[in-house]
Amino acid sequence: MKILITGATGLVGKELVQLLLSKNHSVNYLTTSLSKIESKPNYKGFYWNPQQGKIDENCLYEVDVIVHLAGATIAKRWTNAYKQEIIESRILSSELLYNLVRKTPNQVKQFVSASGTASYPESFTKVYDETTKVTEDSFLSNVVKKWEESANRFQVLGLKVGILRTGIVLSKDGGALPEMAKPIKLGLGAYMGNGKQMQSWIHIDDLVALYSFVIEKQLEGVYNAVTSNPVSNAKLTKVIAKKLKKPLFxxxxxxxxxxxxxxxxxxxLFTSKKLSSQKIQDLGFEFQFPEIEQAIAAIYS
Ligand SMILES: NC(=O)c1ccc[n+]([C@@H]2O[C@H](COP(=O)([O-])OP(=O)(O)OC[C@H]3O[C@@H](n4cnc5c(N)ncnc54)[C@H](OP(=O)(O)O)[C@@H]3O)[C@@H](O)[C@H]2O)c1
Incomplete structure (x- = not known):
């Protein structure tokens, strides 16, 4: 298959590209940086600028699936201007793709989008699955709502739409884990608040395997991209400290x-989400790292 990926140069995108290429798929990708454009037989970059409505239409040539990962990071101070960027980088980009697919003759059959877990209710004990009604009313839950609406619009064009509501992605190369590990490595590790808030997480290898699973099985609908073993902030902090052989005092x-x-x-840091991954497991997906100890050990081995 040929897969067009947005955000292919980011933490998740880079790993996903490697996995798809290893499975003999071809990848086209859209990037906002001219300097990141490469052109290899199975890996071709194309320029876009969603803010200015610019996109290289050649990116769609012979593409079967679009994976939409692009979005400004949420791990940066949420000023009003930056909040706007968090939303627009996801929605304007999705709209630009929508208009391209609508106008251009193509063979795209599926649109797979990243999403977040912010729309689930806060929970320390109750486990929520994909059928849960959205009740949260926060900045981030509104981002998720608009992000998913923009993805679901592709159904109008006859595409299957898959949405991966992604928890905390654990990787040594970026995201939350290196930030958590930094103070621990310096002997300054501590829990956030009472440490009881539940964190729904996924090892990066499982996340990209899950994208590949959704693409190869042409799945549609919403899936929680987390393991079924969320942990408290205290436990996660303890497991990291133990693996790094550092004290927590x-x-x-x-x-x-x-x-x-x-x-x-x-x-x-303080939101508590306890989510289930039963839906994707019932379809045959198996996690390589279902337990936090295994995942952290694999990352820091
Ligand atoms: N990592 C996590 O823990 C996590 C958890 C839940 C959800 N997610 C979601 O999953 C997706 C991928 O995550 P990631 O960790 O790989 O993100 P990332 O490392 O921050 O990469 C995102 C990519 O999006 C593109 N981008 C950044 N700002 C942009 C903007 N203003 N307009 C258009 N494109 C922009 C960049 O690609 P170019 O420079 O090539 O344009 C960047 O490489 C994101 O949408 C993220 O919100 C991630």
């Missing part, structure tokens, strides 16, 4: 302090 970091330092974005 500092007092917990209070929520008000992090709010002072990080502003509204501190939400990411």
């Amino acid at each position: 500092l007092p917990n970091i209070p929520q008000f302090l992090m709010k002072l330092i990080l502003g509204e974005m501190s939400y990411l």
